[in-house]
Amino acid sequence: MGNKLYVGNLRFTVTDESLKDLFTPFGTVQSAKIITDRYSGLSKGFGFVEMNSEAEAAEAIEKMNGKEFDGRALTVSEARPQTPREDGGGYKGGPGRPGGGGGRGRTPKPRGRY
Numbered sequence: 001m002g003n004k005l006y007v008g009n010l011r012f013t014v015t016d017e018s019l020k021d022l023f024t025p026f027g028t029v030q031s032a033k034i035i036t037d038r039y040s041g042l043s044k045g046f047g048f049v050e051m052n053s054e055a056e057a058a059e060a061i062e063k064m065n066g067k068e069f070d071g072r073a074l075t076v077s078e079a080r081p082q083t084p085r086e087d088g089g090g091y092k093g094g095p096g097r098p099g100g101g102g103g104r105g106r107t108p109k110p111r112g113r114y
Contacts (some may be wrong), residue, residue, distance in 0.1 A: 003030075003057040007064075008046040008075035010034070022069065023049045027056030032112075048079055 007019065020032035034047040055093040057078070065076040 002073035002078055003051045003054050005049045005051065005057055005060060006046065006075070006077050006079040007049055009072050009074060010043070010045050010074070012043040012045060012049060014043065014047070014070070019047050019049060023051070023060055023064070026051065026060040026063065032048040056088045 005023075010019070014034060016032050016034055019034060020029045023029050023032065028051065030050040030052055032047065032049045035044045036042060037044060049060070051060060061076050061078065064074055067074055067076075
């Protein structure tokens with residue numbers, strides 16, 4: 001087991017600092033990070049907490065999973081490693097590619113005489 005935890009079902013108002021404070025009773029919190037949308041900057045409702053040791057992480061999972069925080073039942077588990085996206089993510093549009101525009105949306109008129 002690792003010492004990095006996934007914390008889900010958070011209110012969108014939870015901050016990195018309040019997440020850290022929530023897990024401090026179980027040991028030293030090395031980091032606490034709320035995941036936000038890259039465009040809007042708003043919380044996605046989950047985050048990650050890194051504890052100092054595996055024992056502290058296990059205790060935090062045991063005592064916090066399902067516990068109500070700010071009116072919501074938390075989901076706390078060991079964080080899984082991030083898997084690379086199959087398509088690499090990002091915008092893939094352009095001429096000849098699915099999902100892209102690529103052009104002005106009209107057929108050009110022929111030029112010259114026939």
